Amino acid sequence: QKHTQEYGKIFKSHFGPQFVVSIADRDMVAQVLRAEGAMPQRANMESWQEYRDLRGRSTGLISAEGEQWLKMRSVLRQRILKPKDVALFSGEVNQVIADLIKRIYILRSQAEDGETVTNVNDLFFKYSMEGVATILYESRLGCLENRVPQLTVEYIEALELMFSMFKTSMYAGQIHVDNKLRDIQCQTDRGERVRGGLLTYLFLSQALTREEIYANVTEMLLAGVDTTSFTLSWAVYLLARHPEVQQTVYREIVRNLGVRHVPTAADVPKVPLVRALLKETLRLFPVLPGNGRVTQEDLVIGGYLIPKGTQLALCHYATSYEDENFPRAKEFRPERWLRKGNLDRVDNFGSIPFGYGVRSCIGRRIAELEIHLVVIQLLQHFEIKTSSQTKAVHAKTHGLLAPGEPIHVRFVNRK
Numbered sequence: 227q228k229h230t231q232e233y234g235k236i237f238k239s240h241f242g243p244q245f246v247v248s249i250a251d252r253d254m255v256a257q258v259l260r261a262e263g264a265m266p267q268r269a270n271m272e273s274w275q276e277y278r279d280l281r282g283r284s285t286g287l288i289s290a291e292g293e294q295w296l297k298m299r300s301v302l303r304q305r306i307l308k309p310k311d312v313a314l315f316s317g318e319v320n321q322v323i324a325d326l327i328k329r330i331y332i333l334r335s336q337a338e339d340g341e342t343v344t345n346v347n348d349l350f351f352k353y354s355m356e357g358v359a360t361i362l363y364e365s366r367l368g369c370l371e372n373r374v375p376q377l378t379v380e381y382i383e384a385l386e387l388m389f390s391m392f393k394t395s396m397y398a399g400q401i402h403v404d405n406k407l408r409d410i411q412c413q414t415d416r417g418e419r420v421r422g423g424l425l426t427y428l429f430l431s432q433a434l435t436r437e438e439i440y441a442n443v444t445e446m447l448l449a450g451v452d453t454t455s456f457t458l459s460w461a462v463y464l465l466a467r468h469p470e471v472q473q474t475v476y477r478e479i480v481r482n483l484g485v486r487h488v489p490t491a492a493d494v495p496k497v498p499l500v501r502a503l504l505k506e507t508l509r510l511f512p513v514l515p516g517n518g519r520v521t522q523e524d525l526v527i528g529g530y531l532i533p534k535g536t537q538l539a540l541c542h543y544a545t546s547y548e549d550e551n552f553p554r555a556k557e558f559r560p561e562r563w564l565r566k567g568n569l570d571r572v573d574n575f576g577s578i579p580f581g582y583g584v585r586s587c588i589g590r591r592i593a594e595l596e597i598h599l600v601v602i603q604l605l606q607h608f609e610i611k612t613s614s615q616t617k618a619v620h621a622k623t624h625g626l627l628a629p630g631e632p633i634h635v636r637f638v639n640r641k
């Protein structure tokens with residue numbers, strides 16, 4: 227945002243040795259993404275590739291390029307890209323939500339006022355990790371239990387290290403994959419018909435090698451935990467700070483779903499404000515504040531010739547806050563998304579938090595399911611309020627856009 231004010235909507239700079247052209251204009255971003263071919267490249271991932279080649283390991287979807295990426299993407303997309311495929315996971319996600327709500331009751335009871343939960347960031351990290359692991363590993367990790375199993379503690383630590391070092395350690399995840407694959411193998415050996423989720427499908431279809439399965443499951447976990455949990459923390463923070471918005475969303479839930487009904491994916495279209503809330507949260511706090519593309523052809527953008535092979539930075543955080551893209555852009559107004567067709571548009575290039583096109587977020591529908599269902603249930607159970615401990619929380623960028631401070635809120639029983 228600062229650079230845009232100083233240099234305009236397209237400018238060049240160096241990130242260390244890397245020459246980058248930054249683009250902070252909705253229409254130019256649209257031009258770049260609409261022009262991309264069958265195998266877009268996000269950034270130069272040579273060092274990840276080389277590291278794994280040296281160790282005989284595979285790359286996953288985030289770091290793969292070219293034909294290898296295309297092959298894996300076509301396999302994975304078959305099970306998790308369409309809303310109807312992901313809808314099947316509603317039951318598993320709801321079990322994780324039940325554990326989360328239990329955990330909130332326990333944490334609340336330990337607070338002086340009986341209502342405040344400090345550092346919801348940590349709670350939602352555990353929820354996201356448990357949720358995405360249930361889908362990816364088809365098994366539970368126990369992140370939300372009173373006593374978190376030792377293997378899971380180690381896994382959480384490995385992931386935290388991985389996020390902080392931006393380096394992929396696959397060991398901890400491999401154990402879960404191996405355990406599950408052993409179960410599936412035993413079932414097939416006994417001649418039983420195996421019905422399962424993603425991992426079962428990947429294993430039985432043999433479309434990916436075992437190394438490719440490890441790499442993809444690990445990279446999806448890497449991509450799916452912090453993103454979902456930061457978004458959820460922001461959503462809860464925004465709801466607590468805007469009781470009038472929360473009340474409107476709650477009223478819609480009561481009117482269209484009731485207060486006791488446990489929602490599934492099929493219920494989400496009945497509460498458009500919940501979807502709008504997620505879109506507005508991601509507009510104000512896009513977890514990926516910027517994205518990248520390496521140009522595959524020469525392009526003319528904004529009157530400049532950009533040669534093939536140039537690293538572009540697409541500045542979504544800046545375009546999200548442009549008044550010309552979003553009137554009164556600084557304000558939290560979920561209802562802005564309710565205007566005709568807006569909720570389902572995938573190409574509102576002012577705010578594309580899941581990216582765009584064939585290389586867009588493959589976990590989008592999983593993230594949406596996890597967030598929509600949990601927001602509905604949280605609001606059915608509690609009124610989320612600020613507490614005397616709630617401070618203004620700033621966004622911190624270090625690759626991802628994270629809440630800069632712990633978020634403390636009260637979960638007050640609904641009357």
Ligand code: HEM
Nearest residue numbers: 287446449450453454514579580581582585586587589593
């Ligand atoms: C709120 C949550 C999430 C947000 C905002 C988000 C955002 C993004 C964005 C912006 C990209 C880059 C897209 C592009 O370059 O056009 C991406 C890629 C990706 N995301 Fe997500 N994501 C989220 C959750 C998830 C989850 C839950 C998973 C896995 C289950 C996941 C897996 C991936 C993978 C594997 C890629 C790389 C795709 C490829 O290169 O083909 N994401 N995500």
